[in-house]
Amino acid sequence: MSDNPLLQAWTTPFGVPPFNLIRAAHFPPAFDQAMAAHRAEVAAIAGTAAAPSFGNTLATLEGAGRLLDRVRSCFSNLVSSQASEALQAVERDYAPRLARHRTEITLDPAIFARIGALHAARDSLDLAPDERRLLERTHAGLVRAGAGLDPAARARLTELSTRLATLHTAFGQNVLRDETDWQMLLAEDELDGLPGFARDAARQAAAERGLDGWVITLSRSSVEPFLTFSTRRELRERAWRGWVARGTNAGAQDNRPLIRAILALRAERARLLGHADFAQWRLADNMARAPEAVDRLLRQVWVPATRQLEAERAELEKLAGAAGHNGPLEAWDWRHWAERACRALHDFDESLLKPYFPLEGMLRAAFDTAGRLFGVSFTERHDIPLYHPDVRAFEMLGADGQHRGLFLLDSFARAGKRSGAWMSSYRVAESFAGEVTPIIVNNNNIAKATPALLSFDEARTLFHEFGHALHGLLSTARYPSQSGTNVLADFVEFPSQVLEHWLTVPETLRAHARHHETGEPLPEALLQRLLASRNFGQGFATVEFVSSALIDLALHTHADPAALDIDAFEQEFLAGIGMPQAMVLRHRPAHFQHLFASGGYAAGYYTYMWAEVLDADAFDAFEAAGDAFDPVLAAGLRDIYEAGDTRDPMELYRAFRGRDPEVTPLLRKRGLLVA
Ligand SMILES: [Zn+2]
Numbered sequence: 001m002s003d004n005p006l007l008q009a010w011t012t013p014f015g016v017p018p019f020n021l022i023r024a025a026h027f028p029p030a031f032d033q034a035m036a037a038h039r040a041e042v043a044a045i046a047g048t049a050a051a052p053s054f055g056n057t058l059a060t061l062e063g064a065g066r067l068l069d070r071v072r073s074c075f076s077n078l079v080s081s082q083a084s085e086a087l088q089a090v091e092r093d094y095a096p097r098l099a100r101h102r103t104e105i106t107l108d109p110a111i112f113a114r115i116g117a118l119h120a121a122r123d124s125l126d127l128a129p130d131e132r133r134l135l136e137r138t139h140a141g142l143v144r145a146g147a148g149l150d151p152a153a154r155a156r157l158t159e160l161s162t163r164l165a166t167l168h169t170a171f172g173q174n175v176l177r178d179e180t181d182w183q184m185l186l187a188e189d190e191l192d193g194l195p196g197f198a199r200d201a202a203r204q205a206a207a208e209r210g211l212d213g214w215v216i217t218l219s220r221s222s223v224e225p226f227l228t229f230s231t232r233r234e235l236r237e238r239a240w241r242g243w244v245a246r247g248t249n250a251g252a253q254d255n256r257p258l259i260r261a262i263l264a265l266r267a268e269r270a271r272l273l274g275h276a277d278f279a280q281w282r283l284a285d286n287m288a289r290a291p292e293a294v295d296r297l298l299r300q301v302w303v304p305a306t307r308q309l310e311a312e313r314a315e316l317e318k319l320a321g322a323a324g325h326n327g328p329l330e331a332w333d334w335r336h337w338a339e340r341a342c343r344a345l346h347d348f349d350e351s352l353l354k355p356y357f358p359l360e361g362m363l364r365a366a367f368d369t370a371g372r373l374f375g376v377s378f379t380e381r382h383d384i385p386l387y388h389p390d391v392r393a394f395e396m397l398g399a400d401g402q403h404r405g406l407f408l409l410d411s412f413a414r415a416g417k418r419s420g421a422w423m424s425s426y427r428v429a430e431s432f433a434g435e436v437t438p439i440i441v442n443n444n445n446i447a448k449a450t451p452a453l454l455s456f457d458e459a460r461t462l463f464h465e466f467g468h469a470l471h472g473l474l475s476t477a478r479y480p481s482q483s484g485t486n487v488l489a490d491f492v493e494f495p496s497q498v499l500e501h502w503l504t505v506p507e508t509l510r511a512h513a514r515h516h517e518t519g520e521p522l523p524e525a526l527l528q529r530l531l532a533s534r535n536f537g538q539g540f541a542t543v544e545f546v547s548s549a550l551i552d553l554a555l556h557t558h559a560d561p562a563a564l565d566i567d568a569f570e571q572e573f574l575a576g577i578g579m580p581q582a583m584v585l586r587h588r589p590a591h592f593q594h595l596f597a598s599g600g601y602a603a604g605y606y607t608y609m610w611a612e613v614l615d616a617d618a619f620d621a622f623e624a625a626g627d628a629f630d631p632v633l634a635a636g637l638r639d640i641y642e643a644g645d646t647r648d649p650m651e652l653y654r655a656f657r658g659r660d661p662e663v664t665p666l667l668r669k670r671g672l673l674v675a
Contacts, residue, residue, distance in 0.1 A: 002033075004026045004029055004069075005017075005018050005022050005026060006022060006026045006027065006030035006065070006071050006074065007029075007030055007033060008184040012171060012385055013381065013383055014126050014383065014384070014395075014403075014406045014437070014439065015427070015439075015612050016384055016385065016386075016393075016406065016408075016426065016439060017070075017074045017384055018385055019385050019387040020385045020579040022074065022078075022326070024084060024086035024089075024090055024473035025086070025092045026088045027071065027075055027087075027094070028090060028093070028094065030071045031068075031071055031072075031075075031094050031097070031098070032065075032066070034067040034068035034070075034071045034072075035068060035097070035098075035101045035514060037065075037067050037068070037295055038064060038065040038067070038068045038105070039101075039105075039534050041060075041064035041065065042061070042064060042065075042105050042108060042111065045057060045060050045061060045064070045114070046108060046110035046111050046114070047110070047422060048114075048526065051117075051258060052114035052115075052118050052389045053118075054118065054125060054127060054131060057115065058112045058115070058118065058131075058134060058135060058138060059113075059432060059433075059479075061072050061111070061138075061489060062134075062430075062432065062479045062480055063432075063433055064175070068101075069427075069659055070383075070427075072098065073202055073424075073425060073426050073427070074426065075087075075090070075091075075094075076424070077424055077441060078387060080090050080304040080417070080418050080422070080424070080443070081387070081388070081410055081417050081418075081441075081443055082387055082388055082416055082417065083176065083416040083417070083418070084416060088173060091169055091173075092166070092169055092170075092173075093167070093309065095165040095166060095169040096162045096165045096166045098165065098186065099161045099162050099164065099165035100158055100161070100162045102161070103145070103157060103158045103161045103162070104158060106141075106142060106145045106147060107145065107146060107154045107157065107158065107196070108147070109147070109154075111147075112142050112147035112148065113458075115135075115138060115139050115142060116139065116148075118135055118139075119135060119136070119139040122135055122136070126572070128399060129646070129647070130477065130478060130479070130482060130646040130647075131479075132483060132633075133482070133645070133648075134479050134482060135645060137347065137481075137645065138481070140285070141285075144273065144281070144284075145157070145273075145283060146272060146273055149272065149273075151301045151494045155346070156268075157269060157271060157272060157273075160265050160268060160269045160272075161269075162264060163261075163265055164220070164265050164266070164310050164599065166264050166549065167258050167261055167265070167596075168262070168596065168597055168598050168599065170260070171247075171255050171258050171259075171593070171597050172418070172593055172596075172597030172598070174247060174254075174255050174258075175246055175247055175251040175255070175591045175593055176418055176419075177253055178218065178245075178246040178247060178249060178253055179218040179219060179246060179419055180217075180378070180415055180416075182217065182218045182242045182246075183205075183209065183215050183216070183217055184215065184216040184217075184235070184238060184239055184242070185206065185211055185213050185214070185215055186202065186213060186214040186215070186216065186235070186414050187213055187578040188213075188214075189215075190214075190232060190235060191214060191392040192230065192231045192232050193229045193232070194225070194226070194230060195225075195315060195350075195351035195354075196351070196449070197225070197351065197354055197449065197453050198225040198226065198229055199214065200447075200449045201212035201221070201225070201447030201448075201449060202215055202216055202222070202226075203221060204447065204449065205217055205222060205447075208414070208415065217245050218237055218246060218419075219244055219413050219419050219445055220419055220420070220445065220448060221413050221445050221447045221458070222413070222447060223239050223240075223242075223243050224335065224664070225455070226239050226357040227239060227240060227243075227332060227335045227336060228335045228336055228338075228339045228350075229336070229339065229351075230336070230613055231336075232634065233332070233333070236332040236333070236336060237330070237332045239269050239288060239332070239334035240331060243334075244331075244588055245665060246588075246590065246591035247588070247589075247590030247591040248567075248588075248590045253661060254481075254590075255589075255591065256566045256567070256589075256590055256597070258565070258596065259451075259555075259566055259589055259590065259596060260561060260562060260563075260564050261562075261564065261594055263278070263555060263556070263558065263562075263564065264561045264562040266278040266556070266561075266602065267558075267561055267601075269281075270671030272332075277556060277557045277558070277559075278556040278557075278602065278603055279291045279553055279556040279557045279603040279643040280557075282489075282556070282603040282604060283603060285486050285488065285489075286489050286490040286604075286607075287488055287490045287491055287610065287649055287650060288490055288606075291553055291557060291603075292452070294549075294553060294606045294610070295524050295550075295553065297551055297606070297610065297613070297637070297663070298392065298546050298550055298553075298606060298609065300548055300663060301542060301609065301667070301670075301672070302543075302546045302550070304667065304672040304673070305414075305538075305542035305543050305546060305670075305672055306539070306543060306578065306580060307539075307674075308538060308539030308542070308671065309539035309540055309542075309543045309671055310539075310580065311336070311536065311539065312341075312540060313329065313580070315341055315345075316334070316337040316341050317329055317337075318336060319337060319340060319341050319344060320333070320337045323340075326429050327339075327658065328581065328582065329582050330582050331582045331583065331584050333448050333582070334540065334582060335391060335585075338536075338537050338540060339552075341536075342533055342536045344538065345533070345536065346529045346532055346533040346536065347385075347529060348526070348529040348530065348532075348533050350455055350456065352526065353456060353522075353526065353530060354454065354455060355453060355515050355516055355517070356458050356513040356515055356516075356521075356526075357453060357454040357455070357456065357513060358452065358453055358454070358516040359411060359446065359451065359452040359453075359454055359462075360451065360513075360516075360654065361512045361513060361514055361516070362454055362459045362503075362512065362513075363379065363409070363462070364462075364512050364564055365459075365463075365464045365503065365508050365509075365511070365512035365513075365653075366463055366499075367394075368508070368511065368512065369463075369499070369502040369505075369508060370466070370470055371464060372629045372634075373502075373629060373637065374470070374474060374634065374638050374641070375398070375399035376396050376397065376398055376399070376404065376473075376474070377396070377397050377548050378394040378395065378396055378397075378407065379394060379395050380392060380393070380394050380395075381393045381394065381395050381406075384406075386408070388410065388414075390410060390411060390412050390414070390448070391408055391409065391410045392408070392409045392411075392428040393406060393407070393408050393409075394406070394407045394409065395407075396473050405429065405437045405439070405440060405472070405475075406437070406438070406439045406440070406443040407440050407441075407442070407469055407473060408426075408439065408440070408442070409441070409442050410441060410442065410443045410444070411444045411446050411452065412444070412445070412446055412447070412448040412452070413445040413446065413447055413448065415450070415517075417443070417445065419445055419446060420593070421442070421443060421444045421445060421461045421462075421464070421465050422442075422443050422465065422468075423440065423441070423442050423443075423465050423468035423485070423496070424441055424443070425438060425439060425440050425441065425472055425484070425485075426439040426440075426441065428472065428475065428480050428483040428484050428486070428518055429472070429473075429475040429476070429477065429484060430477065430478060430479060430480045430483055431476075431478050431485050432478040432479050435523075438472050438473055438475065438484065439485075439518050440469045440472040440473055440484075440507055441469075442462075442465040442466060442468070442469050443465070444458070444461060444462060444465065446458055448509055450518050450563040452514060456530070460500050463499050463500045463502065463503045464496045464497060464499065464500050465496065466496075466499060467495050467496035467497065467498065467499030467500065468485060468492075468495065468496040470495065470499065470641055471484050471485050471495040471496070471641050472485055472654075474486035474638065474641040474642050475641075475644045476642040476643075476644075477641060477642075477644035477645065477646050478646075479642070481645070482646050483522060483643045483644050483645075484644050485644075486644060486645050487644060487645045487649060488568075488645070488649055489601075489607055490604070490606070490610040490611065491611065491614075491649040492557065492607065492622060493607055493608050493610075493611035493612075493615075494611040494614045494615055494618075494640070494649075494653075495596075495641055496611075497608070497611050497612055497614075497615040497640070498614070498615035498618050498619060498637070500615070501615065501619040501622075501628075502628060504531060504534065504666055505628040506527065506531070507628070509527055509530075510527070510626075513527070535641065535670065535671030538670040538671045538672065539672075540583075540655055541670075542670055542672065543579075543580060543583055544583065544584075544585070544586040545586055545608070545609065546609070547579055547583070547585050547586070548585045548586045548587050548592070548605055549605045549606040549608075549609060550573075550577055551570070551573050551585060551589065552592070552594075552595055552601075552602070552603060552604070552605040552606070553603060554569075554573055555569075555589065555595070555638045556602060556603040566590065569589075570585075570588065592605075603607040609666075612669075613661050613663050613665075614661050614667035616655075616666040616668070616669045617657065617661040617662050617665045617666070618637070618657065618661075619665075620665040621633055621656075621657060624631065636655065636656040636657075639652065639655065639656065640652050640653070640656055
């Protein structure tokens with residue numbers, strides 16, 4: 001056998017990848033062998049002489065491609081968290097091949113014929129409810145992918161997805177390069193206004209680059225605190241300009257031509273599949289069903305959000321004017337004055353808070369919340385090979401003390417790690433052919449420091465990603481296609497966002513927000529001021545988000561994207577929605593990785609807000625019950641986390657809530673309801 005560790009049995013604890021042995025050069029031969037093995041398995045199913053049955057077709061397909069799953073999940077996690085030139089070269093080479101492989105299998109006519117026959121006979125197959133849904137969704141997925149089309153159209157679809165994979169990879173690599181290349185080296189007298197944590201992080205970033213001084217980078221965890229706290233307006237402007245220019249720098253890393261090409265290919269694919277545009281195609285398979293439903297929700301929020309933003313502007317300009325600021329606020333001023341206004345209004349300062357939000361304490365808070373809601377516990381393991389010294393491993397145990405899953409945590413920003421925060425998996429839970437426990441990873445981009453002290457936003461992000469992790473870890477779905485986060489795109493943010501509410505439960509904060517040096521709990525007055533200040537700046541945050549969701553929809557419903565001038569389009573779009581002055585999109589198209597670094601959130605950025613309708617409404621039930629850990633409601637919530645895609649999400653939600661979701665709690669939560 002091969003001495004390639006990717007192709008050998010993994011004898012590590014819980015079968016984690018043997019990271020210490022894996023090199024970039026192992027991936028190409030492993031991908032080749034794994035794709036060949038998968039093709040052979042699928043060919044065997046397609047060529048089965050026996051009439052199609054659930055077992056010999058659908059269940060066998062669920063069991064196929066395991067070697068490829070293993071190699072691919074290992075690869076995609078490493079290239080996201082620990083990118084090297086060598087891994088990125090493999091990615092450029094293999095992303096289109098993997099896309100072609102996936103599409104060829106999806107469009108295999110013999111497989112489609114067998115699934116189609118099963119689907120036609122579905123009423124007489126006596127299937128369990130999860131199997132019935134698996135059959136229906138698999139069939140619908142193949143139809144949506146074009147398996148029912150003629151050979152010429154199928155061949156074109158394969159070309160389109162291969163080409164798209166190449167463009168997605170290039171887009172993401174360009175953004176990463178722009179974020180890594182840009183730096184602002186500061187001398188000591190240029191640190192005015194920066195609190196200790198931001199100075200420490202800048203010092204650390206300089207050290208990592210072998211520089212003497214302080215470095216601000218375009219990682220959100222570096223540039224956002226700088227824009228918030230720096231009193232040097234000209235430096236804020238420089239950092240801001242670098243930040244919003246990501247992906248628009250002329251030359252090989254310019255993402256604007258890629259956007260045009262990606263949108264045109266997506267539009268062509270949608271038309272081949274019988275839809276007017278990409279958004280129509282994408283949304284048909286979501287809870288929202290159609291762009292009109294998304295547009296309705298976003299505009300319902302947009303109007304009160306812009307009203308709230310103007311109220312915030314008036315306050316900010318008054319404060320800035322009194323402090324000697326001349327003229328209107330510019331985009332690089334907004335975060336700075338918002339923070340000062342918040343401090344003045346609530347006598348509350350983010351940097352006062354940070355000492356009470358050490359990473360360790362917030363991690364305990366997240367584990368404790370999972371324990372109280374769902375009866376699980378987490379124990380750190382030190383016997384597991386990992387890919388970087390910063391990564392930690394925790395075993396999740398059920399209430400019975402049995403192993404339920406492994407949770408990896410990769411907390412800190414570093415060169416070669418993509419920005420943002422995300423959950424992903426090395427292995428998903430399943431049980432249809434023997435119990436398989438999940439291996440889930442959370443990535444954050446917290447500035448590395450000892451101890452790492454979190455901003456309130458970072459603590460919330462930690463809870464958010466941990467909510468996704470629990471969705472993967474608690475899954476009881478039998479089939480991997482239905483496991484964990486494999487749910488409809490506008491439902492997937494519900495389990496993550498709803499968990500964020502437990503960070504602000506006063507008993508969570510009282511128990512876990514403790515001073516990193518003294519262990520003293522967060523002073524009660526500060527806690528009350530924190531809770532009171534939560535709605536502050538929601539006009540800004542909501543406008544930033546909703547405008548990004550609207551431009552996503554506009555780009556993916558555009559009639560002729562090949563002719564797009566992205567800059568002009570952005571200008572016209574912002575004017576058209578009445579974007580308030582000095583506001584920019586949270587993600588401008590040229591670095592909007594949700595849309596263009598993969599297809600994942602294309603025509604889907606709205607899903608965060610769609611899910612927020614559900615999460616605000618769901619937490620409202622706990623508040624009405626007067627107990628954030630109400631056992632009956634917690635059991636209902638657990639059903640949602642466990643179910644994966646075994647049931648329709650709206651049906652699951654109704655079972656938990658006893659009725660359809662309502663929008664009012666979201667508006668109230670964001671402070672956008674006019675009294
Ligand atoms: Zn999320």
